[in-house]
Amino acid sequence: MIPGPTNSLVDVDGLSVGHYERTDEGWLTGTTVILAGDEGAVAGVDVRGGGPGTRETDALDPKNLVQRAHAVVLSGGSAFGLAAADGVMRQRHRAGIGMPVGPEGNVVPIVPAAVIFDLGRGGDFASLPDAEFGARASAAATTETPLLGAVGAGTGAQAGGLKGGIGSASLLLSDGSMVAAIVVVNAVGSPVIPHTGELWGARHLLPGDLDGLGLPDGTRLLTPSQDEVQQAATAAAEANPTSRVPRTLATTIGVVATDATLTKAQAARLAGSGHDGMARAINPIHTMYDGDTLFGLATGKGDEPSAEAFHEMLLASGEVVTRAIVRAMLAATSVTTTDGTWRGYRDAFASALKG
């Protein structure tokens, strides 16, 4: 199994990704937009967390009319951040992209959205993403490899007391189709094994997953020495990943996509298997304080999968989400604001990682 050329969501033909964030005084939040091209992508969703903040998810029910989404918005700002979709809708509408309605080629862009809780992490609860965040992230969308870590919707993210952020990964399937994920890692639970300091998802990494993430020796993620384990466990305890009483609301959200041709129901199943990947990378996940939500997108550039190919696609969905979460934690660098300090995993666990 090998990742695609960029090992990110844009390996799926038809998708582009844009980030916009603010980190100036009082701010630590942002928005990430996934654009699905002129025709949109067949879309499904699976909401598993106990505290979701979403928009346009009912339209994605296979029983309902809408078949395709034209963009997906992932944003900070808790429920306020749903406003970012307004800006994306206007930008898509100006481009003439959306579901045809009425006469004269009028369209309504279908722009599902999900948000994470990051309020106040920049120091000011009133510094919230709005329609402009969506419009700017949409305008910034490109098929270049997206930045990972504390950017876009991951700007204010934290996970188990460590700095969270944006992660992405892809997998080329044996039938030539691509499966990829982009995830905003922001969780009550922890991506770290408390008694060893290892990342829960590290064993799912593929060759190349650590490229550009500043790790001198990726294998040390799996086999820390006893000294390293002790120091990492201490760091883990300091990061408080095992807290039984969540100190904050959270929510991990994202998109799992393929270039194959799927039905809405299959796209929802693709998203559902992505939640298994979340469970392997973060513990606990899907708590009452997490609104964990994944969208499934199928751009339809390729064929309908055979039963065996769809089986491999669901397996791949879990794997790319797990790997995307690990990559998010490795890409996220420490951040300090007047609200507090969130250490990046590489800083907190340096002794367990540096060769």
Add this chain to the structure above:
Amino acid sequence: MIPGPTNSLVDVDGLSVGHYERTDEGWLTGTTVILAGDEGAVAGVDVRGGGPGTRETDALDPKNLVQRAHAVVLSGGSAFGLAAADGVMRQRHRAGIGMPVGPEGNVVPIVPAAVIFDLGRGGDFASLPDAEFGARASAAATTETPLLGAVGAGTGAQAGGLKGGIGSASLLLSDGSMVAAIVVVNAVGSPVIPHTGELWGARHLLPGDLDGLGLPDGTRLLTPSQDEVQQAATAAAEANPTSRVPRTLATTIGVVATDATLTKAQAARLAGSGHDGMARAINPIHTMYDGDTLFGLATGKGDEPSAEAFHEMLLASGEVVTRAIVRAMLAATSVTTTDGTWRGYRDAFASALKG
């Protein structure tokens, strides 16, 4: 965190467990019944697999009338095995246990059921669990520590080409309430990390989880030598856990229970978090060839949990399911029938486990 006294489902006050199976010529299947006492238990369910075989799950929808289940049936026999619930209903009815209906204390026992695919593993596709299996398993129900491995509904189970079976585990929460699971491990995916031979869920084990499971040195589960890894990886390849094309239908089912007082919706959420535990122990899980289903039961012997206590309860649900799956794989011994041979994990990976 410590397990309860029996480290099994019967640590939950109010529940008893009974197995019945047949392994004589042509047979390799059975039924496991969980009895919920005279009053029954508040019940919820979460169906995640793509090929479920279930009964009375709609009644458990929080929107619907029924509040309590009086027993839960886990059975082999694919959809035929749902007949086992008939025998449990008659046995419960004779005992006067059920939902009161009509005059003269008439009752209808509420007995949800889920089944695994194990057809033909004993050599004869027509050797199927029926109502008598349910009645016998029900009559055998006890609060003694249940047998694990290839017994009851786990008799014909396989997982990733290895012998599957029944597993159970419990966890005592900080507020004194108990959370426990019993699981029938029968999966298309594998509980084994292909490149190391370790069990995916081994890192979730607690002290005592290996007691009585015949392991000279449990830690070897986590730190096999390079030689052991090589041999284990070979064994894993032989067991074909990474097959992209499922050679059989499967399905992992079970019950997660607590002695606390929960609503039906909370019981369903408890079951949902158990699926995260499945994802951590088996990869892939929730495929189109697995009807993975978990029931949530709350016997109500204890209080309603606080928000923090319920958070811990959901975390515990995932952990007991993961641990139960690991314990099932360690308890399952190799089986050979005219249909084939399924090696127990300890046999297949002996070189990676024996001290």
